[in-house]
Amino acid sequence: MLTSPEAKRGNNRVSRGEREKHAAIGSLALATRMFLGFTKLEPRVRLLPKPCRDPKETRVALDALAFQMINGLASASGLFFVAAGLSIIFGVTRIVNMAHGAFYMLGLYLAVTLADRLPGPFGYWGGLLLAALAVGLLGAAVEVLLLRRIYHVPELYQLVATFALALILNDAALWIWGPEDLLGPRAPGLKGSIELLGRRLPDYDVFLAFAGPIVLLALHLLMKRTRFGRTVRAATQDREMVAALGINQALLFTAVFALGAFLAGLGGALQTAREPANLNLDLAVLGDAFVVVVIGGMGSIPGAYVAAVLVALVKALCIALGTVEIAGWAFNMTKLTLVAEFLVMALVLVLRPQGLFGRPHGAPARGLASEAPLRPMGGTGRGLAGAALAATLAVPLVATAWAYAPVLALDMLIAVIFAASLHLLMGPGGMASFGHAAYFGLGAYGTALAATGLGLPTVPAFGIGILAAGAGALVFGWFCVRLEGVYLAMLTLAFAQIVWSVAFQWEEVTGGSNGLIGIWPDWPFDSRTGLYLAALAVTVAALSLIRRLIFAPFGHALRAGRDARLRAEASGIDVARIRWLAFLVSGLIAGVAGGLYAFAKGSISPETLTVGRSIDALVMVLLGGLGNPAGPVLGAGAFTLLQDTVMRETDYWRALLGALILALVLLFPGGIAGGRLRR
Amino acid sequence: MSEMPVNEAPVLSVDNIAKAYGGVQALGGVSFEVRAGELLALIGPNGAGKSTCFNVLNGQIRPDAGTVRLAGRDITGMPPRAIARLGVGRTFQIAAVFGSLTVLANVETALAAARGKSFGLWRPQAGMAREEALALLDQTGIAALADRPAAGLAYGDVKRLELAIALAGSPRLLLMDEPTAGMGAHERLALIGLVRRLAAAHALAVLFTEHSMDVVFGHASRVVVLARGRVIADGSVEAVRADPRVRAVYLGHAGAEART
Amino acid sequence: MRSAAHRLPLLARLAAGAALLLASVAATAPVHAAEPIRIGELNSYKAQPAFLEPYRKAMELAVEQVNAAGGINGRPLELITRDDGGNPGDAVRVAEDLVTREKADVLTGTFLSNVGLAVAGFADKRKVFFLASEPLTDKITWADGNRYTFRLRASTYMQVAMLMPHAVKANKKRWALVYPNYEYGQSAAATFKTLLKAAQPDVEFVAEQATPLGKLDAGAVAQALADAKPDAVFNVLFAADLAKFVREANSRGTLDGTFVVSLLSGEPEYLDPMKDEAPQGWVVTGYPWYAIDTPEHKAFLDAYQKKYGEPPRLGSIVGYTSIISLAEGLKKAGGPDTEKLVEAFKGLAVSGPFGPFTYRASDHQATMGAFVGTLGQKDGKGVMLDPVYVDGASVLPSDAEVEKLRPNRD
Incomplete structure (x- = not known):
């Protein structure tokens, strides 16, 4: 376990060591501040005057609102990193990567672990980068070892595979890091805050607010100026073309998956200074990332940034407004943060079905037209259905x-x-x-x-x-x-x-x-x-x-x-x-x-x-097989039985369930009931 | 709208339709007519606006200006399914059939749609119109394949099946976008011959685009030539073949087209 | 998973299995061990591991101790634990499984309030005894209380009421509230407002931040609270949300000089991860295991540390006391007969690590209290200073009042 007392002591050493200024990081922070022209406040030195307290004042001040908007840019950057990775992966491979949140979570866990072990600011920042790279490598491995085996089946099966992977990764994190939340150290060189509109904005938030656009620019250059980027863009627009151009598609997919996972890992690692690593992050982040990608338009990186800003600003607005009175009704706007991103997404999709920056695209890339035509049940089918009915009717008899x-x-x-x-x-x-x-x-x-x-x-x-x-x-x-x-x-x-x-x-x-x-x-x-x-x-x-x-x-x-x-x-x-x-x-x-x-x-x-219940149903249908009416029966039966059984068998039942689903997907690509007539 | 009696009206009359995409004029005021029993070929070099014209006629695209009339009735801007119900059948440049259904069910589905029975929820579709469907398959020469899944057909048979689907709506007008694309010479002539016989038998008006000149000059009753979104010639096969503008604009570009 | 066995390493389990086999073969005289009393326990082990791993360890410790002391009238306790899937639907199925397949005599466990309520409803329907160990919702003993369900842990209402004297004493006028946006947070906030308003009618609530659980936008919320210029803040955030909130409030200075009253923040599960950033001066409820020197707690602490080599968490107290309570109840009832057990639990006196308490006959709520203290720092980690144990009985409404709160009483 990495939560040993040694690790904790190591962390304290780092935080004490951070008091000295470190050139590289300090200068970045300084440059940021000079650019902004803000006053610097030393950490832990309060220069703020006590805010005057006017009990009559209940309206939200304009400066408070403005401050919250600027503040929101930091959250937007965090969202953007993980969404950009998801968007790139989807754009090229058409995989709806359910393990993306797990990549983010692993990035954060790894970064916290490394920050506790590597001394000094170089250790801290180097650790972040190492964590992101490690997650990128994991992404490449997942693509090569797992996804590559199932590219020939409809894309939704890759969704099931990555969902199973997410279950396994979550339990792996529990096994490695234990159940307790791990709060990483604060970022060396960026522990202070600047003064803005009479309030204090942490240096780290300023750094994040700039990091988002910087990564956006870097990705833009990567996509525009490099051969890899051009290939990615071409593949995003037309996958068949890439094959026609003689590009090594396997290598491209691996690289793209690694890049997407790296970005998710980076997004997680950069949260080290802001939130504790914990086992609930994967699902929480996954939902947000999907929403941002869809609002921005799938495959569009600038779209992801704009959408991240939009979502972050809407939330900031809800939080800043607090309780408002509408037509005599007091309404607590902060409660809207529970669902704000989904409201924005619904609105955007209703008005603009392909997202803000997405291209309208027609039918899904690979349909299911190859499924067998439906035939009336033959003798075997009727026999099986009859047997199933008889068996289910007999259940009460064994109940005693x-x-x-x-x-x-x-x-x-x-x-x-x-x-x-x-x-x-x-x-x-x-x-x-x-x-x-x-x-x-x-x-x-x-x-x-x-x-x-x-x-x-x-x-x-x-x-x-x-x-x-x-x-x-x-x-x-x-x-x-x-x-x-x-x-x-x-x-x-x-x-x-x-x-x-x-x-x-x-x-x-x-x-x-x-x-x-x-x-x-x-x-x-x-x-x-x-x-x-x-x-x-x-x-x-x-x-x-x-x-x-x-x-x-x-x-x-x-x-x-x-x-x-x-x-x-x-x-x-x-x-x-x-x-x-x-x-x-x-x-x-x-x-x-x-x-x-x-x-x-x-x-x-x-x-x-909940989403969890929707996903369960999705997995049941896909496990059973899309192209066969018996599919959902087999899929739902197998899934429920499996879940009930594994929950009894081991503490790590989620990982076991994930492994079993993976095995089923690999053994029966296209579902248990088959349904693929031919390829 | 129309002052003349309906039965004298051409099946299709296209009046001055225009369509631009972001400043590029795909169609710049195109007019022509198609009459019952007639096989009208719409030809022109790539980018001449043939496909856009087809998509306007079939309702997939709404034109910026102009009107499309079917037997005197204004159908401009109607959705494809409404136009289909009024008696316009269509085949696509890349033949589209319902891959997960059998060949027979493809036609039965189209027959059910034509009869407004697509929302039938209870009675099985099989058997509702089996004889008619088999008759259509017989006419298009693929009755032997009735029980095969459509996804597994050879391309020539897909084209025939699509024709059977289009005929299931008992159309007055058949729009065929490159009906023989991707077929060998023998198959090509067989298919267009079939269309010609069907047109004569059912008094169908047929409008088709075509790249292969042997099909056009061997089978069309009349030819309309499009270039850069405009009609540059409209007349009999012989007249169009002799037209110097056509030779200049169309045939003269044939070499260039081959390179693109 | 029979809990005692599955903790052993594989080799030990194999050896034990082999020994058992040999013993049973070798035994000539039939050893008729008394039929065990089965405790079916279900909990959200996967969803809430930080609380529940220490909880399970302490349950096992308690079962060991009870059995070493001769069990219940000669019958040993057997503990069967199951994951409830973290949701009410799976939990009800697992409860059925425990009752039907595992032949559990009593049910206990659950952490989340909605799961606890669902299992309580199941217990009522199937007439099974259920000791809800951890869910905090007031409804489980009051609005939705039923004959077969008892609850050990001090409820949301009780926790808030324990903090109330400190909130009133501070005599602050402008209060801001921050709480996770679900029933626990909402009812804590509502109770706090009602109780404080009653004690201090001129109080003003100037801001209320209801944040999505686990997805707190900490910087924005900390700033919005400060913008309302409160004199004092009531906090209900916990776990990762709490750590995020505290860090942002520290670096923004938004709570500097503000009096804070906070629910559960003194529990090691939530305090320890904050390390040297743990807030100071907050008045909290919690479990200062390092500062309790009653003999009952000392005995528990020593036994726990001896067995597991680590300090207990609050989860350990809840797990241990649940089993001890069941053992006492079973002894009083003379066995696992459900109806007798229900009657036995009414007014049952138990002595746990926190000292003696009883299960009230009126609302089936245990009077086990909690510690209230002020947060401070020691050796680079947060601790509760001068903790005082507040007896649950002192903050619970009277039996007459409970009668109105509990429509379905018996």
Whole structure:
């Protein structure tokens, strides 16, 4: 463990040593200050006059606002580093890198560790760079050893692989660094602050505010002036062209992944002076980075910077305004920081579907048109389905010997319905959703509120939950179906986050972060077996409905729109409307899963609406296989069973789950149920 | 709008359409007409505006000025699906079919769309219009492939399938963007011969763009020549072939075009 | 994962397994060991490792001690721990698993309030005894309290109330609040405002920063608080958010000369990572293990340090006291019968490392208190100076008041 007493003593030594001025760093800070023309305050020497205190003053002063805006630039730079890396990786490889937050987190952990061990300012700053380089190397290794094996399958499988990797990296960090937060030392030479607008702005914030644009400029030069940069730009615009130009694509992808990981590591390392390394950072940062990349336009580096500034400024504004009165209502604007970035993203995507600086791009780079045509079930298929039904019907019989069976089987059924609803959207619909939990959660909340708040019996409450989910899908779908590919996926995520934040904060109705409890079903659904059998009937009904739909003209039109949108339009198919209907149906069925969940657990919380739940569903669908209607059933069953099993087996269950998912992806590229007819 | 009786109107009448992209004039006032039973070839060097013209006619692009009429009815600026329902079929330069469906289901899907049944949620599509779909496959010569996945077809068969999909809408007008691109000489002539027979049988108006001159001069009823977004010739095959402006602008550039 | 065994290194486990096998083969006379009483424990080990690793260690220590002393009427305790996945949905399934598959006699554990409430709801429905060890939400014993659920840890309300005398004594007029934007932070802030307003009617709340948990924009928040020019600040931030906030406030000087009252900041889990930057002069609740010299705590501290070679954290106190409480309750009830256990816990007297306390019959809340002190520095790390133990009973509302707060009482 690196949290040994020696490490801590080492840190103290560094901080004592920092008191002396160190030429290189000092001059950078000095230059910054000279450029700004601000007064320098020595660390720990308070020159500020006591601010005059006027109790009448409640309005936010203009200078306070201005200061917060400048302050926001430092946060913007932090966001930019990690977002730029993500954007470059996506631009060239089309990989939605779920491990990007983990790279950031590792950069911070490594930098804190090195800063504690390497003496002096050179050690500190050198350590930061070393940490970032190490993460870059890790990125290269990941690309070579893992991602390269699965480039031939649809891009979303790389999302699953990097998601599994993120699980493993998080547990690796826990294993190496232990559970306690590690606060690194402050940056030597930049411990003081400057005076600005009567307030003190830390030197380090000034440094960060400049570091962002400097890295932006460096990346710009790299992209414009070097052969590597030109290749990257060419590949971002047209990947096929790169292959045609005879460029070594494998090497390019490795280099790009390493560069992206390096930037994430650098972003993390530069936070050493600002926040403790901890195990929650990976997910927190990942969300922010995605939002910034999407607002800026995927693949656009200047876009990422502008978006980072925009998000940081909006947050700074919310914080600076504090509690404001609107039409007699006092509203605490700081609460908006919970979801501000997602509000900005939703707004940008609705107005400009390709982000601020992105290019409109048509169909996703590699579709699923190679999947096998749907055929009515043959003898084997019917046999398997019958056997599966018989097995699920038999579960209550073993319940006397194994009471846990219906409990686990019920969770599997709920997962199956949820995954099947997402599969309708992603498979036949060709629309990946990163925010499907919105409809699951709306179903759960609708059901719970109808059952507890309105006191309705089980069945009508369930119906209301389903309608609530459908209403959400109807509204959000209208906006989403206008978009394509990752932008569509991100808009679904933005809507899900907005719903989540409402559920999270609307204490009086939704119970806030604690949620609602005491949502148990009436007779005959109040026993484990009763609820299980009801859920089984609902599952069979939902799966049959989906199957009907995809064999009906609607399902064919949906697939037609996915395979060749222009062709479908030219044949008179209203693709947007067909997709909207698919969204609605998918939302309704997700609501079914959510309603069952509420009754199965007896309680719900905003957790039903989180990104984590959306990602779980995504992984289930992809694990199962996009191109086969049986995919979500197998994927959801396998995922739930795996998770339940590994959680019992080891403390490091996340890593084990990640490793198992990776193994599945490598063994069955394209999903357990196959679904790839040919390449 | 139209003063003349509908049945005398040309199937397609294009009046002075213009479209510019950021200062580049792709179409600068193009007018022509296509009548029932006619195979009109729209030719011109690369960048002459053929594809833009097609996309305007089919509704994918809204023109800056001018009108497009279908049998006298103004369809300018309508979305592609609406234009399709009014009886305009289209094939694409790079043939597009629904890869994950069988050949038969491709046509059945197009038939369902043409009949406004795309929102049918319950009854299976298979069997709804099987006979008609097979008839169309028969007409285009790929009935034997009905159960094959469309993604696995040879390119010539993809082109035929796309033609069958376009015909599923019982079009009055067929827009074909480079119908024979990427095909061998024999296949090329077979396909255009098929189109010609179908046009005659169904009194279809066909507008096609084409690079290969043997197809144009061997099969078109009439030829319109575009250059830099303008019509420079409009007439019979012989008249256009003899037109010195065409020779200068179009054929004269043939060598240059080959290099680009 | 049977917790005692899985901590051993692989070789030791193999050896133990082999020995056990030999012993069972060699045994001629059937050794009928008494059927153990199974404690099913579930917690967010993955989501909250800093608190819960010491917690689990202390539970194991307590189980060892109880069993060494002869168990419960001759029956040993067996501890079965499970990760609850950090969310209510998985937690309810894990609870089912513990009850059905593992045949747990009682349930305990949980850290997050929403998980605790969900498991409490489950316990009520399935009529299982549940001792919620750590979740702080007031609802678990009050608004959503039920017959089968008891809670050990001093609640949010109690923690705030413990700090109240200091806040009132400081007699500051302009207060600013900063808290994580979820139920714990919100209810702490609301309780603080209500109690302070009652004690000091002329108080003004000049700023309220509700920050996203784990994603605090520390510089901006520290500055916004200072811009409101408060005389005093009430802080509810903890963990990484707290460390970030303190560092920014230090380098900006935004809290210089401002009186700060802060919840939980004296707990080693949150104080230690700040090292020499730990704030000074803040009045906090916490666990100053280095400054408690009661015999009960001394005995616990020695045993813990002897077994694990490291000082305990607050998590250790909670884990240890949970097991001790269950052992006492089981003894009083004469076994693991759920209904008898519920009755036994009503008014149950327990003596833990913090001294004697009871489980109130009125709201099922333990009266175990916490330490209140002022933060200072010693040997380059933060410590609580002059800590005073505040008995939970002294800050809890009376039974009559609780009756109104707890609609579902029995």
